[in-house]
Amino acid sequence: MLPFYERLDEQSKNQSISVRSMTQMGNHAYWHFHQEIEIFYSAKGSGKCIVGDYVGRYSPGQLVIAGSFLPHDFNYADDDDQTNNILIHFNPQVLNGFTEFAPIRHLLEQARYGLSFKKVPEKTQSLLRNLERLEPASRAIGVLEVLASLCQLNSQPQRLSSIDFSPENMDDRSGKRLNTVIEHITQNQSRPIHVEEMAQICNLSTPAFCRWFKQVFKCSFVTYMTERRIETACRLLETSNLGISIIGDRVGFESYSNFNRAFTKVKQIPPREYRRVHQ
Numbered sequence: 001m002l003p004f005y006e007r008l009d010e011q012s013k014n015q016s017i018s019v020r021s022m023t024q025m026g027n028h029a030y031w032h033f034h035q036e037i038e039i040f041y042s043a044k045g046s047g048k049c050i051v052g053d054y055v056g057r058y059s060p061g062q063l064v065i066a067g068s069f070l071p072h073d074f075n076y077a078d079d080d081d082q083t084n085n086i087l088i089h090f091n092p093q094v095l096n097g098f099t100e101f102a103p104i105r106h107l108l109e110q111a112r113y114g115l116s117f118k119k120v121p122e123k124t125q126s127l128l129r130n131l132e133r134l135e136p137a138s139r140a141i142g143v144l145e146v147l148a149s150l151c152q153l154n155s156q157p158q159r160l161s162s163i164d165f166s167p168e169n170m171d172d173r174s175g176k177r178l179n180t181v182i183e184h185i186t187q188n189q190s191r192p193i194h195v196e197e198m199a200q201i202c203n204l205s206t207p208a209f210c211r212w213f214k215q216v217f218k219c220s221f222v223t224y225m226t227e228r229r230i231e232t233a234c235r236l237l238e239t240s241n242l243g244i245s246i247i248g249d250r251v252g253f254e255s256y257s258n259f260n261r262a263f264t265k266v267k268q269i270p271p272r273e274y275r276r277v278h279q
Helices: 099-113 122-133 136-151 172-188 195-201 206-217 221-239 244-250 256-267 271-278
Strands: 017-022 037-044 047-051 054-058 063-066 072-077 084-090 115-117
Touching: 017 122, 017 136, 037 072, 037 122, 047 063, 054 221, 063 072, 063 099, 084 122, 084 136, 099 115, 099 136, 122 136, 172 195, 172 206, 195 206, 195 221, 206 221, 221 244, 221 256, 221 271, 244 256, 244 271, 256 271
Parallel strands: none
Antiparallel strands: 017 084, 037 063, 037 084, 047 054, 047 072, 063 115
8 A cells, every 4th residue: 555645735724833633533544644744642542553664553642753754644543432632733844943943853853764752741741632722823832842842851762664755765666666565564574574575576686676675774674574573572572461482473483583582682682571671
């Protein structure tokens, strides 16, 4: 499925920074991108999110920033009766010309890969929940206060996508190929995927595919798949009671020993110990 370009002109008419709440997210695909920065905050409810090549879940209190042109989809709600999400959109150019906003611009530059804040300060959460009730000037100032508070957090946000989807980094052919690759990996991640298989899908020779992949992803296909599988395993270790070997098999490792060895190499801690620390 290719992401589609969404124009937010009408929605953002007469306002530089738009804020709206959504209490019905639905359970349908809406993978899209736009020039505007998007801030997604889950005031209530949980569900599935896709940001770039990242597939995961959002939970109450979580805030995600999707940068310009980064494909994303938050429209998978577990229960619409328990949903209250806040969406903020603005063109990053509104911050130009203010020296004081340099930390915010740096944060938004990082957001081109998608950033996830598992929990934000209670004061920031309260401000987010009340933004829509404010008059336009106060609402815009409130959004800047939210961004400033995120810049001051001691903990680092989680980077979501491993790929930069900025339009200047990709022509149409490469963009379509990228979507083919991401869709195939997402649908088949639970089994071994070999580089020859990916090259065939992209109608490239194996060496040509490897060169293209490294140019776009900044790493080899094997490295990318290993790290992607391990990130999926981390979420299962944190949120489920599945056995370690079952998780390794579910995310696509061919044996428990391969899973344990790869996980320990990437995370510097065995999966069993990771679960003990993070559950």
